[in-house]
Amino acid sequence: MAHHEQEDQCSSTGTIAQKIQYPLDPSSYKILDEIGVGVSAIVYKAICIPMDSTVVAIKAIDLDQSRTDLDSIRRETKTMSLLSHPNILNAHCSFSVDSRLWVVMPFMSCGSLQSIISSCFPDGLPEPCIAIVLKETLSALSYLHNQGHLHRDVKAGNILSDSDGSVKLADFGVSASIYEPSHHHHHGSAMITDMAGTPYWMAPEVIRSHTGYSFKADIWSFGITALELAHGRPPLSHLPPEKSLLMKMTQRFRFSDYEKTLKIKDKNKKFSRAFKDMVASCLDQDPSKRPSAEKLMKHSFFKNCNKGVEFFVKNVLHGLRSVEERFKESRNHVGAEHHEDEEFEVGSSPPVKQRRISGWNFNEEGFELDPVFPFFTTESRADSDSVVKQVRFGGETIIPPDRIKKQSESDTNSEESNLGTQLAVHHQAAESLMALRRSLDEERQQVSNMIALLGGEISREDQLMQIVERLKMELETERRKNFELEMELEFLKHQISGADNSGGTD
Numbered sequence: 001m002a003h004h005e006q007e008d009q010c011s012s013t014g015t016i017a018q019k020i021q022y023p024l025d026p027s028s029y030k031i032l033d034e035i036g037v038g039v040s041a042i043v044y045k046a047i048c049i050p051m052d053s054t055v056v057a058i059k060a061i062d063l064d065q066s067r068t069d070l071d072s073i074r075r076e077t078k079t080m081s082l083l084s085h086p087n088i089l090n091a092h093c094s095f096s097v098d099s100r101l102w103v104v105m106p107f108m109s110c111g112s113l114q115s116i117i118s119s120c121f122p123d124g125l126p127e128p129c130i131a132i133v134l135k136e137t138l139s140a141l142s143y144l145h146n147q148g149h150l151h152r153d154v155k156a157g158n159i160l161s162d163s164d165g166s167v168k169l170a171d172f173g174v175s176a177s178i179y180e181p182s183h184h185h186h187h188g189s190a191m192i193t194d195m196a197g198t199p200y201w202m203a204p205e206v207i208r209s210h211t212g213y214s215f216k217a218d219i220w221s222f223g224i225t226a227l228e229l230a231h232g233r234p235p236l237s238h239l240p241p242e243k244s245l246l247m248k249m250t251q252r253f254r255f256s257d258y259e260k261t262l263k264i265k266d267k268n269k270k271f272s273r274a275f276k277d278m279v280a281s282c283l284d285q286d287p288s289k290r291p292s293a294e295k296l297m298k299h300s301f302f303k304n305c306n307k308g309v310e311f312f313v314k315n316v317l318h319g320l321r322s323v324e325e326r327f328k329e330s331r332n333h334v335g336a337e338h339h340e341d342e343e344f345e346v347g348s349s350p351p352v353k354q355r356r357i358s359g360w361n362f363n364e365e366g367f368e369l370d371p372v373f374p375f376f377t378t379e380s381r382a383d384s385d386s387v388v389k390q391v392r393f394g395g396e397t398i399i400p401p402d403r404i405k406k407q408s409e410s411d412t413n414s415e416e417s418n419l420g421t422q423l424a425v426h427h428q429a430a431e432s433l434m435a436l437r438r439s440l441d442e443e444r445q446q447v448s449n450m451i452a453l454l455g456g457e458i459s460r461e462d463q464l465m466q467i468v469e470r471l472k473m474e475l476e477t478e479r480r481k482n483f484e485l486e487m488e489l490e491f492l493k494h495q496i497s498g499a500d501n502s503g504g505t506d
């Protein structure tokens, strides 16, 4: 039974009267296939029967999971329908069907850039194609910002593409207003104090939330999207999407550090200086230092992007299987290989377990950001001798193949004993760190003694410089190790609360 909550968005205003009005009842549409699943929505490919069977996409949003009322949605969709830009995907119409809101929109036959990457370019797109996609997206963002709107959920999953190479930014307003309804305007400028968007793409000030959300937060997400397109997934996506954890990480995120890791990790992958510079400017911790969308358009990366959409069509879209086929395949794939790779699954609720992704690793030698969670497992209860330690290789966490099976068995059978063992191992690690610190102190003392003995041969200034240098290095090492332990502890807490929750429901 359909309720026509959504009035005609188009005919009521003379300004866009030429826009075709799509029917507002579900019986006018025939659903053909499922093409995607979001957090609380399913996206279908459908035809609109009275409209010469035009192919459309219908996003069916579960209103029970939303915190807003239909009036706000209606207002938001109305605002949206007044916006018009070649790189913005406008919905045809929307109406409610039982507890779902159907948003009918043009069908973009290649789906989202996220779906393209996940099925065909797991390691990311070639730079000239990234430039094309980002340029089009930025043009949409610049328009939105100039009109006084924020997007609040910029990511590859919301950039859609058609087979002719057109690129459109989608999900403006609808999802944002539905999932995150309360907007507070401070001092006349648009500042939103609630959480919006998806954690990995969120700017640090948005995660901290009390400082508010402004246009510059969209620019941060744009920078993260650039990295997502370049490497197949956003930074930190191997961490559980808990905001508390991501807050700590994002605040420490420095693009320069991140870049160093990538150099070590992915030697064959070379990006231009202009690209890196553009991304770095978006990922400045200080929002006021990030460029506006308009200014970013003038960046040399976009100015020198001389390849047209044909290049994108030829190198990415050409020969791509249909979005529905890819979606089906990804679902089967996820079902079959779930135990091997627990990365983000299209169509599932956000993952609660640690995801073993080797693509993003911040913890190379001499590098501060390393949220690597050591993967320990046991063959027998709390027997520290039988603990299988992870083997770190080129920044990836590799579990010896013969251990994987045992590990997955023990994962399910003795999760608690694993946690116990992990805590014991962490305790040991903490102790060995203390021991290391003691031995460093001793060594420092010996060096001082030596210096005192050799006093006549090295100048006092040089001696002091040497000591300072050495202490600096030691401090850096300690800081890194402490950070590592802190992250591991967070992860363990996360696992323990996960185990508690699942224990409660059994």
Ligand SMILES: Nc1ncnc2c1ncn2[C@@H]1O[C@H](COP(=O)(O)OP(=O)(O)OP(=O)(O)O)[C@@H](O)[C@H]1O
Residues within 6 Å of the ligand: 035, 036, 037, 038, 039, 040, 041, 042, 043, 057, 059, 105, 106, 107, 108, 109, 110, 111, 112, 114, 115, 157, 158, 160, 170, 171, 175, 198, 323
């Ligand atoms: N208009 C469209 N035309 C073609 N495919 C679409 C369209 N809209 C969405 N899709 C496909 O459906 C998938 C899921 O879309 P949806 O907007 O629900 O999820 P999302 O943006 O990835 O996640 P979230 O729910 O967090 O916004 C997209 O990745 C895309 O491949």
